[in-house]
Amino acid sequence: MNDFMKEQGKPRKAIVIGNSMAGKLAARVLSDYFDTVTIIEQDPQPEGPYPRKGTPQSYHTHGLLKSGENTLDKFFPGIMQELEGHGGERLDFIRDISWVYQNFHFVRFNSGFEVVSQSRPLLEWRVHQRLLQRSNIEFAYSHRVVQYISSPGENRFTGVETENLVTRQSERLEADLIVDAAGSATKTPDQLLKHGFDSLSQSEVHINLAYATRMYERDPSVSHDYKSVIVFPNPPEVSKGGLTFPIEGDRWSVTLVGYGDGNHPPRDDQGFLNFAKSLTHPHLYDHIKSLKPAGDIHVYRFPSQVRRHYEKLDRFPSGLIVIGDAFCRFNPVFGQGVSIACLEALELQKVLQEVRTGKIKAEGIPNAFHKRVSALVEPTWMTATSDAFLYPNTKGKKPGGLGFMQWYVRRLYRLSEYDQDVYGKFIRILHMVEKPTELFKPAMIYKVMRAKMPKPDKRTPGSPVNRDREQTL
Ligand SMILES: Cc1cc2nc3c(=O)[nH]c(=O)nc-3n(C[C@H](O)[C@H](O)[C@H](O)COP(=O)(O)OP(=O)(O)OC[C@H]3O[C@@H](n4cnc5c(N)ncnc54)[C@H](O)[C@@H]3O)c2cc1C
Known part of the structure; x- marks a missing residue:
C-alpha cells in the first residue's frame, strides 16, 4: 500500500511539523503513501481532550463547518457520530441558531442542514485517537523543529533538526517529504531565505481582533427554541460581537469578540457581562446573564489575517509543502480554519495520488499542491478580506x-x-x-x-x- 516513489527501493518517510488539526489531517493522508509518518510536536504527549500550550486557541469556541465534517467522516469513518456520542450537540444550523449580523436577524426554519457542536479539544482528541490506530504514524512529542536541512547543491530539503525539549539535545530526522503544519509559528519563510531561496510575498490584513471566552454550565433540562446565539457586529458603528454554542459536558462555550483598540472584550466577570450587554442585540446577554460560570475567562489576540503566496515563488525546494494556518490564516470568527485544513488535506491526497499514477513527478508536489491550496483559499480570503474592511481600523x-x-x-x-x-x-x-x-x-x-x-x-x-x-x- 505504501508504495510512494517505491522505485528507489527504500522505505519512504514523511515528517509533519505540528500535531494540530492541519498536521493530523496531513498525517492521515500521508500514511496511505509513505511507509512512516512522523509528527513532530513541541507540546508533550496529550493526556485527554484538554487545551494545550501549542494551540492556545483551543480555549475558544470552535465551529466545524459541514465541509469539514464531511471530510473528517471520509478520513475517519463515523467520527462525527462518535463526537456526538461524546457529548457533541447536533443542531440544525438554520433553525437552531439565532443569528444577527449587521443588524439583520436571519430567518430560521427547519433546513435539515445539521452540524455537530463540540469543543476544539474534544475534536482534536478524537481525531488523535484515530491516528493512534494507524500503525505507520509515530509521534515525536516535546520536540521543537529549529531548522530545515538541505542537501548540498540540491534544490531540496531533506530533513529537519529538532531540539528535544526534555533532554535539550539536538536531533536530526531525514524525510522524503516534510509538511509544515506549524501554524503561525511556521519557520518556512525564514528557512527559505536562509537556504538561498527568494523571499516570499504575503498578503496581510491587520484587523486587531481580540477574543474572550468563558464556559458556562448548561442545564440540559432547560430547553429554548434555539440552541445557539450569534450576535455579530454592525460595522462601522459597532465593532463588537459574541456567540454561544452548546458543547459536551453540558456547557455553553461563550465567546466575545471586538475589532480595534477600545473594543476588546475584558477578562473580568462584570466586564464580560457588560460587554455582552453592549452588543447590537440583547439575545446573547439575555441568554448568559443568569448562567453559572464553569471556568475562567480566556483571552486571545489576533492581530492580522495572513496569506503566504508560496504558489508565486519561481524557485521552491522539493521535499517540502506548507499546509493549514502556516499557508493562510483567516479571521477566526467565521469558523473556517479547521474546515479549510480538511479541504487542503483532500488536495494533498489528490496530488499524492497523481504522483502514484505517474501523472506528476515527486519533485512537482510542492508546486502542484501550493497552486491548488491557493485556489482553494482564494474565495474565503476574498470574503474574509471584504468583511474585514467594514471595520474602520482595518489596515492592509x-x-x-x-x-x-x-x-x-x-x-x-x-x-x-x-x-x-x-x-x-x-x-x-x-x-x-x-x-x-x-x-x-x-x-x-x-x-x-x-x-x-x-x-x-x-x-x-x-x-x-x-x-x-x-x-x-
Ligand atoms: C481564537 C481562535 C478561534 C478559532 N476558531 C475557529 C473556529 O471556530 N473554527 C475553525 O475551523 N477554526 C478556528 N480557528 C482556526 C483553527 O484553530 C486553525 O485553523 C486550526 O487549528 C488549524 O491550524 P493548524 O493546524 O494549521 O495550526 P495550529 O493549530 O496553530 O497548530 C500548530 C501546531 O504546531 C506546533 N508547532 C509550532 N511550531 C512548532 C515547531 N517549531 N516544532 C514543533 N511543533 C511546532 C504547535 O504546538 C501546534 O500544535 C480559530 C483560531 C483562533 C486563533
Missing part, C-alpha cells in the same frame, strides 16, 4: 471591487432575513459545500437587486418582526 491592501462586494453581501444579509432560499444558499456557501459563484447566478442577482433595504434611521437592532417569528418556531 484592499482587494479590487471591495465596495461592490460589501454592497452585494449586505443586500444578501437583508434577503436572508426573509428569503429561505437565499439564506439556505448563503449557509451552504459559508460551509463550503457550494461554490460562492452560486451567489452570482442570474436569479440571485435579480433578488439582490430587488432587496428592499431598511432606511438607516428607521432600523433598530434585531427587528421585532424577526423576534416574533423566532417565538413562533
Whole structure:
C-alpha cells in the first residue's frame, strides 16, 4: 500500500511539523503513501481532550463547518457520530441558531442542514485517537523543529533538526517529504531565505481582533427554541460581537469578540457581562446573564489575517509543502480554519495520488499542491478580506471591487432575513459545500437587486418582526 516513489527501493518517510488539526489531517493522508509518518510536536504527549500550550486557541469556541465534517467522516469513518456520542450537540444550523449580523436577524426554519457542536479539544482528541490506530504514524512529542536541512547543491530539503525539549539535545530526522503544519509559528519563510531561496510575498490584513471566552454550565433540562446565539457586529458603528454554542459536558462555550483598540472584550466577570450587554442585540446577554460560570475567562489576540503566496515563488525546494494556518490564516470568527485544513488535506491526497499514477513527478508536489491550496483559499480570503474592511481600523491592501462586494453581501444579509432560499444558499456557501459563484447566478442577482433595504434611521437592532417569528418556531 505504501508504495510512494517505491522505485528507489527504500522505505519512504514523511515528517509533519505540528500535531494540530492541519498536521493530523496531513498525517492521515500521508500514511496511505509513505511507509512512516512522523509528527513532530513541541507540546508533550496529550493526556485527554484538554487545551494545550501549542494551540492556545483551543480555549475558544470552535465551529466545524459541514465541509469539514464531511471530510473528517471520509478520513475517519463515523467520527462525527462518535463526537456526538461524546457529548457533541447536533443542531440544525438554520433553525437552531439565532443569528444577527449587521443588524439583520436571519430567518430560521427547519433546513435539515445539521452540524455537530463540540469543543476544539474534544475534536482534536478524537481525531488523535484515530491516528493512534494507524500503525505507520509515530509521534515525536516535546520536540521543537529549529531548522530545515538541505542537501548540498540540491534544490531540496531533506530533513529537519529538532531540539528535544526534555533532554535539550539536538536531533536530526531525514524525510522524503516534510509538511509544515506549524501554524503561525511556521519557520518556512525564514528557512527559505536562509537556504538561498527568494523571499516570499504575503498578503496581510491587520484587523486587531481580540477574543474572550468563558464556559458556562448548561442545564440540559432547560430547553429554548434555539440552541445557539450569534450576535455579530454592525460595522462601522459597532465593532463588537459574541456567540454561544452548546458543547459536551453540558456547557455553553461563550465567546466575545471586538475589532480595534477600545473594543476588546475584558477578562473580568462584570466586564464580560457588560460587554455582552453592549452588543447590537440583547439575545446573547439575555441568554448568559443568569448562567453559572464553569471556568475562567480566556483571552486571545489576533492581530492580522495572513496569506503566504508560496504558489508565486519561481524557485521552491522539493521535499517540502506548507499546509493549514502556516499557508493562510483567516479571521477566526467565521469558523473556517479547521474546515479549510480538511479541504487542503483532500488536495494533498489528490496530488499524492497523481504522483502514484505517474501523472506528476515527486519533485512537482510542492508546486502542484501550493497552486491548488491557493485556489482553494482564494474565495474565503476574498470574503474574509471584504468583511474585514467594514471595520474602520482595518489596515492592509484592499482587494479590487471591495465596495461592490460589501454592497452585494449586505443586500444578501437583508434577503436572508426573509428569503429561505437565499439564506439556505448563503449557509451552504459559508460551509463550503457550494461554490460562492452560486451567489452570482442570474436569479440571485435579480433578488439582490430587488432587496428592499431598511432606511438607516428607521432600523433598530434585531427587528421585532424577526423576534416574533423566532417565538413562533
Ligand atoms: C481564537 C481562535 C478561534 C478559532 N476558531 C475557529 C473556529 O471556530 N473554527 C475553525 O475551523 N477554526 C478556528 N480557528 C482556526 C483553527 O484553530 C486553525 O485553523 C486550526 O487549528 C488549524 O491550524 P493548524 O493546524 O494549521 O495550526 P495550529 O493549530 O496553530 O497548530 C500548530 C501546531 O504546531 C506546533 N508547532 C509550532 N511550531 C512548532 C515547531 N517549531 N516544532 C514543533 N511543533 C511546532 C504547535 O504546538 C501546534 O500544535 C480559530 C483560531 C483562533 C486563533
